[in-house]
Amino acid sequence: MNRQDLQLIAEQTNIKHKQYKHKVCVCCGAGCIFSGSKKILQNLQDTVKAQGKKKDIEVVPTGCMGPCNEGPLIKMMPQNTIYQKVKNEMVPAILQSHIIENKPIEKWLLFKNSKQKPFINSLQAPFFKKQRKIVLKDCGDINPESIEDYIVSGGYKALERVLFEMSSEEVIAQIKQSRLRGRGGAGFPTGIKWETVNKYVADQKYVICNGDEGDPGAFMDRSVLEGNPHRVLEGMIIAGYATGASKGYVYIRGEYPLAIKRFELACQQARKSGLLGLNILGSTFHFEVNIRIGAGAYVCGEETALIASIEGKRGNPRPRPPFPAEVGLWGKPTLINNVETLACVASIITHGGEWYAQIGTPKSGGTKVFSLAGKINYSGLIEVPMGTSLREIVFNIGGGIPGGQKFKAAQTGGPSGGCIPAEHLDVKMDYENLVALGSIMGSGGLIVMDETSDMVDVARFFMEFCVDESCGKCVPCRVGTKVLYDILTKICQRQASMKDLEKLEELALFVKATSLCGLGMAAPNPLLSTLRYFKNEYLNYVNLQAALQPS
Amino acid sequence: MKPKRNLDREFSRTDPCVKLVIDKIEKENYRPDALIEILHVAQNAYGYLPMEVLSFIAKELRLPPSRVYATVTFYHLFSLKPRGDHTCLVCTGTACYVKGAQAILEELENKFHLKPGEVTCDKKLGLRTARCIEGCGLAPVVVVDEEVLSNVKPEEINDKVLAKMGVKV
Structure with missing residues (x-):
């Protein structure tokens, strides 16, 4: 395939789609599949066929639409009407009333059972209105298993432009201008990383896409890989071109079989369309994944551990420098970017770095995808501009706290992050x-807690995670996290003294300062942040113990 | 030169799964860096990783058995013990934790006298926990065999598991 063919595919697919009068999208993101959307998809296809409407109504499985706890979701196009909690017996009625009689069924609309008013055009609901979708642009609209659908929505256009109209320096300049920063959590400027790898001369360089989304409560990368795998692939190929790499590895969690399957298919x-392999689109550039x-x-989310794991070894991290940009996979210069970072690339090339930079804050350009969960009315996948306030996310998009409870804290960054208390709800x-x-952006997991959550136990929960996940290579992390966990358990059992509390804080700072890699350095974060904002709860446990002891 | 195959004939004849493993090893061209990929295939074939399979893989890839064992025990997804006929997987991710996964786990532990990672004496049921299956919107989540149960309440979980096992409640 060459440049012209790309345009041709887009036009042909467009004609094919236009033959249909109606389109029904069935969310086949992981959340909706868990709630049974595969059966709904089958049922819809069968019903449409049985009614002889196969030429009029197109039924498409798509990636995640967002509000996961209301699934299974189906979206009627072009009205953008989403129906929630769809059951098999509702399917004929929806087809009859919504499509044939053109009368939407109000009682089944998305957000019907909540304070948010249901809208015929679901995108008018506050849940969607406050969002800005770049990474998730086509997620929930196109079939992730069809390359034609991706091409018709503008896919691989950016790659074409890069290959034929831009030098690698120009690509890097655009990425730098966009102020895109690593979405895996650390926030290192992506453009600078690309430039560094580009500068090193080597016979072989690598691009690694980090899809080892290990944070509990974070499912952004999975949704992107499942909902629009071609977007990540396109970003990877562009990254390969910009850095001079000809081989790429995608490291996907073993817990995500669907993401693996869809990415393999992509x-x-x-490869079949000539977008991967030798002489991509007829250019002189080769890239294989x-x-x-x-x-x-x-720990394999840490870049040096990830490299060890790709090499088939235990995922032990190693000290840096040298950074992977210089000495990476098999000793060669290696670029490692997160799934979401790479998913931003195509849009930046298409619209320009400046456009992307304008969306976010002066220091961080663009948007961020969060997975919203915990004690919140609408949990799911959202994408907002950088600098959106936490209040807006929790109360406008997420619809507030259920059961009349009060917001207590939001936990970001998983076991490496911290808690943001109610007094900082307006943080951008x-x-x-x-x-x-005292928290971190992390990969984007955002867990909301209400008044019923015990913050000391939250700290203990995350410390237990770190004890279990510590690779055991360095002492501060291996032993330190265990001792911290033991002290926390002692506190929870009301057997700790003030002295233990002091020791806890001292040791936490010590582990943070002396661990080898990011896991150990960040492991005390949940503890330190709960200690900072909820010290009372710690004291309650300790004081009660003091009162019980005979003086 | 292609490495000489040190195949234990007895072992391969009694075990049809070994073919899957050999195919994968050949596909990966005996490269030691494909160890984890090969272990995935072996575990899918057997349901767990028997010791003799590990030494077989070590021989084929010309790796010290200690390296293979060290890799297997490092990663959570690999298991050295057989699984039960049915598996009950309780998600203990943050969202499930906040919404009460601990109570569900305790309920199961008490009912079936199991700790996570163990299998009942009759090998009928295995209890496991997961760090997060990323079904956070549906928390708390329990996976029984392949079926995902969402918004699980502690009082109903035992009956659901028993029903899945075919035991009349």
């Missing part, structure tokens, strides 16, 4: 502000 389709499946180790979510509050 690679096959791209391999998939590596993770085997369940949180970006990298610097969250660090100032």
Whole structure:
């Protein structure tokens, strides 16, 4: 395939889609599949066929639409009407009333059972209105298993432009201008990383896409890989071009079989269409992608551990420098980017770095995808501009706290992050502000807690995670996290003294300062942040113990 | 030179799964860096990783058995013990934790006298926990065999598991 063919595919697919009068999208993101959307999809296809409407109504499985707890979801196009909690017996009625009689069924509309008013055009609901979708642009609209659908929505246009109209320096300049920062959590400027790898001269360089989304409560990367795998692939190929790499590895968690399957399929389709392999689109650029499946180790999200794991070893991190940009996979210069970072690339090339930079805050450009869960009315996948306040996310988009409870804290960054208490609800979510509050942006998991959550136990929960996930290579992390966990358990059992509390804080700072890799350095974060904002709860446990002891 | 195959004939004849493993090893061209990929295939074939399979893989890839064992025990997804006929997987991710996964786990532990990672004496049921299956919108989540149960309440979980096992409640 060459440049012209790309345009041709887009036109042909467009004509094919236009033959249908109606389109029904069935959410086949993981959340909706868990609630049974595969059966709904089958049922819809069968019903449409049985009614002889196969030429009029197109039924498409799509990626995640967002409000996961209301699933299974189906979306009627072009009205953008979403029906929630769809059951098999509702299917004929929806087809009859919504499509044939053109009368939407109000009682089944999305957000019907809540304070948010249901809308015929669901995108008018506050849940969607406050969002800005770039990474998730086509997620929920196109069939993730069809390369044609991706091409028709503008896919691989950016790659074409890069290959024929831009030098690698120009691509890097655009990424730098966009102020895109690593979406895996640390927030390192992506453009600078690309430039560094580009500068090193080597016979072989690699691009690694980090899809080892280990944070509990974070499912952004999974949704992107499942909902629009071609977008990630396109970003990877562009990254390969910009850095001079000809081989790529995608490291996907073993817990995500669907993401693995869809990404594999995307690679096959791209290879068949000449978008992957030798002489991409007829240019002189070659790029090949391999998939590596993770085997369940949180530490493998750390870049040097990830490299060890791709090489087939235990996922032990190593000291940096040298950074992977210089000495990476098999000792070669290696670019490692998160799934979401790579998913931003195509849009930046298409619309320009400046456009992307304008969306976010002065220091962090663009949007961020969060997975919203916990004690919140609408949990699911959202994408907002950098700098959106936490209040807006929790109360406008997420619809507030259920059961008349009060907001207590939001936990970001998983076991490496911290808690943001109610007094900081107006914090503008970006990298610097969250660090100032003692948390981190992390990969984007956002768990909301209400008054019933015991913050000491929350700290203990995360510390238990770190004890289990510590690779055991360095002492501060291996032993330190265990001792911290033991002290926390002692506190929870009301057997600790004030002295223990002091020791806890001292040791936490010590582990943070002396651990080898990010896991150990960040492991005390949940503890330190709960200690900072909820010290009373710790004291309650300790004081009660003091009162019980005979003086 | 292609490595000489040290195949234990007895072992391969009694075990049809070994073919899947050999195919994968050949596909990966005996490269030691494909170890984790090969272990995935072996575990899918057997349901767990028997010791003799590990030494077989080590021989084929010309790796020290200690390296293979060290890799297997490092990663959570690999298991050295057989699984039960049915598996009950309780998600203990943050969202499930906040919504009460601990109570569900305790309920199951008490009813079936199991700790996570164990299998009942009759090998009927295995209890496991997961760090997060990322079904956070539906928390708390329990996966029984392949079926995902969402918004699980502690009082109903035992009956649901028993029903899945075919035991009349």
